[in-house]
Amino acid sequence: MERSVLLQLARDSIQEVIEANNTIDKQALLQKHPLLAQNIPTTLKIFIEDELCGTCILDGTNSLLDNVIIAAKKAAFEDKNSKPITTSQYLHCHLQLILDTPEGVISQTDEPILKF
Template identity: 40%
Template structure:
C-alpha cells in the first residue's frame, strides 16, 4: 500500500469536516486495500510552520486501520485540547505526519503542505 493512500485518507478526513460532507468511500478503500481492515495502532501529528498544531494517537487496536486514520485525523485537527479547531487557511499550510505502530516497529509517512510559504 502506498504511503500516499494513507496520507490521502488523513487529508480527506479533515476535508470532510471543513467541507461538511462525507467524501470517503470506505467500502471502495477496504476493497482496494484489504490491509486497511486490519487493526493497527496509529498516530497523526499536524504541523504548522514546523510546530505541532494538533495530535492524536490510538490507544486501542480494536478498530480497523482505516477508521483509526479517519478518527485520529479529525481529533488532531479539531479536538486536540491544546489547540483551537483547525481552520481552512491553516489546513492549507499544514503538514501531516502519520505513524503506524507495527510489530516490526514504527513506520512514518509525512505529507507536504498543500500551499507552501
C-alpha cells in the same frame, strides 16, 4: 510527489469536516486496499511551520482505516491543547502519520498543499 493512500485518507478526513460533506467511501477503500482492515495503533500529528498544532493517538482497537479517519479529525478539530485548525491552516499544514505495526514503527510525512 504522489501522496500515500494513508496520508491522502487523513487529508480527505479533515476536508470532510471543513466541507461538511461525507466523501470517503470506506467499502471501496477496503476492497482496493485490504490491509486497511488490520488493527494497527495510529498516531497523527499536524504541524504548521514546524509547530505542533494537533495530535491524536489511537490504540489498535479499530481498523487502520477507521483509526486514520478518526485520528485526523480529532487532531485537527478536537485536540485539547490546540484550537481547531482553519481552512487556511489546513492548506498550509503538513501531517505526520505514525503506525506501530508488528514489524516496527512506520512514519510518513506529508507536505503542505500550499507553501507559505
